[in-house]
Amino acid sequence: MTATVRVPGRSIVLGEGRPEIIVPLTGADITRVLEQVELALEAPARILEWRIDLYRQELDAVQHRAEVLAALPAVRGAMGEKHALLVTLRTSAEGGAREVSDQGLAEMLEAVIASGHTDLVDVETSRGAEVVAHVVAAAREQGVLVVGSFHDFDATPGEDELVELLRSQRRAGADVPKIAVTPRHANDVLRLLAASLRVAADGDGPHIAISMGTLGAVSRVAAEVFGSAATFATVGDAAQGGASAPGQLAARDVERMLELLRP
Template identity: 60%
Template sequence: MTTESMPITATVRGIELGRARPEIIVPIMGDDQEAVLAQASAAAATSARIIEWRIDHFRPDVEDPEAHRELVLASLPALRAQLGPDRALLATVRTSAEGGARQIRDSDLAVLLEALIATRRAGSQSPIDLIDIETSRTPEIVARVMATAHRNGVVVVGSFHDFTSTPSEEELVELLRAQRRLGADVPKVAVTPSSARDVLALMSASLTVAAEGKGPHIAISMGSLGVVSRVAAETFGSAATFASVGKTSAPGQVEATEVSRMLELLRP
């Protein structure tokens, strides 16, 4: 393979998103540090190499943004140690506006995400390898978080979620392209189908964007109708899929060991 034909990838801890088999991402959704570490241990026992910390589920009893941020940062070292050096950590604060568990102002969201990114010590790798930012948040906030992440060597997942419908194929293609133009290293769309044709629209959009060769992306059709998009991710150009160990973070997630088996069975 020539250098010109090598795929553009996003690399975290030696894991190349956008090359060969899609990565499995397992979310952990504990509401306190003990639960987070227990779920991290279970996730690390699977073949998943990227673990997503759904921070919006952490300490729901603490509403004050500053107090919550301090608790999150205090728990980060133990979580990073639990995962070990070979698994990547994706930090996600899914807002209530996109189906998440925490209602948070965009300004407070930016402060929290930037604090997570900035935990890197001089000369060392950041404990956070990837950061999720919803691209529908205030444009200035999105740009600010992305710039902070890139300065600190953290890969940006720019995400969009629709829990009620599936936009048209053309709209999905433009969404993914727009996320990349904003600065996302890994654009992500997760949508809800009401028919098999909605699933086909998502997968066709994914193929179109993958063929452009601009870098990895994630495209998911949620719910039972969309399960095929999760297990046939490689065929349709998606760089990663989300799978569960215990509690699911989105409709249609399949248990991680089953997803791993299906990804191998369905390799093109």
């Protein structure tokens, strides 16, 4: 039996039943982010991911951190108690909007965790082991879950490498390991799905495995069949709630497909 992970204080259990739908908040300012929250609350999603690298991109690192921390209470408060907030600072090294040093990433994530206004944080596990360890330790102390992430926007690694990536993320302390890779042909998607099944068979806890782009869309809607605990989807139009990665589908379409494809 696969281990599950409950989001503290929420009735959300990852790795149990239908995969969770996660909706990104990609607004450039607080007005747009709060508009996206309002849209997301009407969608079939219980986890909202605030992509803070896309927020106030014109600011330097110090100003950006201050603005994110100032906005966090409003963003979390607008969501209510039934939803969980995942805060993600996606760096330019993995397809994000800000160039961030290891130290800068750790400082931002630890400040977000200490604020008490997030339920989950994302940390890129390709960063230095010390950075990941510091973020994990801070999250443990505050009861915040850690999504350990890896992205490849150029290709799909081999199946064994994908399996090891997910397992190594869990060893590093991630509550929910995550990989998102780019397929160039159908066999790449098959490798991603096969790797996801192998890691699910470990029974050590939930993970997220995504093949990006149109070619990989099947991995988003058949997540439960292949052992992935969550998928990402959008709400609104491109201006209101745009995708945060290639291949994301509308949340209601994903919900319908997840139900149709339940094993």
